[in-house]
Amino acid sequence: MKRLLTVVLLTVCAAAPEDLTGKMFSFPQETKTDHVKLITPREEFKAITVCLRSFTDLSRNHGLFSLATPAFxxxxxxxxxSASDQIEMNIRNKGISFFGQEYKLNTWQSVCTSWDGANGLVQVWIDGKPSARRYCSDGTITGHALIMLGQEQDSHGGGFDPQQTFVGMTTDVHMWDFVLSPCEIQRFVDDLNFSPGNVINWRALEYQIVGKIILENKQGACSCLIKKKVSNMFGQSCQA
Structure with a gap:
């Protein structure tokens, strides 16, 4: 009974879709348990685009976004x-690597990826810079979808490896069931008035926190930029 109570206390659910604008998840430690589950009823995907912003100092392998089904x-x-310029995408259990990506440490970065099940093409954008479009896997993703931040699933809802844990901050996570246009991706990167995800929407997010993950106000240069004009009027410096 005592053990069961501990698990309940470490698990926090959003009772209803919550607007997390201006918020971020902080993943402060390397573990084999802590993660955030993003909840969606969708069970079929013929195409996917995911965009998010992340901040980390990790130079080892780590997962940024993990969607698993019973089949995949x-x-x-x-x-x-671990290579500074390499992003790997796995679609339907098939992997492909993208090189030449300027993935920087200790700075907020916008990461977007898309997959079209009709032709199997995958593309990656880091801060709006696109990769080549490459073939990975065509077809459809079906079944109960478990989406996680902070851990990479090696089985449906488990198989976590602490050496692949994400440590850092994540915000503005959106997912669409179609391939987003390059212009719309650039609007996300620039934090303009883009269309929010129709599968996962940061502005109306259903989620579950497991472990020591903190939902807090977003840190970064955004608040500084907003105040910059006012600060300059009084000869003051602007600090994030």
């Missing part, structure tokens, strides 16, 4: 390899 542990996985 890596149905849609965004995975940062």
């Amino acid at each position: 542990a890596n149905a849609f996985l965004i995975f940062k390899k």
Whole structure:
């Protein structure tokens, strides 16, 4: 009974869709348990686009976004390899690597990826810079979708490896069931008036926190930019 109570206390659910504008999830430690589950009733995907912003100092392998189904542990996985310029995408358990990506440490970065099941083409954008479009896997992703931040699923809802844990901050997570246009992706990167995800929407998010993950106000240069004009009027410096 005592053990069961501990698990309940460490699990926090959003009772209803919540607007997380201006918020971020902080993943402060390397573990084999802590994660955020993003909840969607959708069970069929013929195309996917995912966009998010992340901040980390990790130079080892780590997952940024993990979608698993009973048939595919890596149905849609965004995975940062230890090589500074390499992003790996896994679609329907098939992997492909993208090189030449300027993935920087200790700074907020916008990461977007898309997959078209009709032709199997995958593309990655880091801060709006596109990769080549490459073939990975065509078809459809079906079944109960488990979407997680902070851990990379090697099985449906589990198989976590602490050496692949994400440590850092994540915000503005959106997912669409179609391939987003390059112009719309640039609007996300610039934080303009883009169309929010129709599968996962940061402005109306259903989620579950497991472990020591903190939902807090977003940190970064955004608040500084907003105040910059006012600060300059009084000869003051602007600090984030």
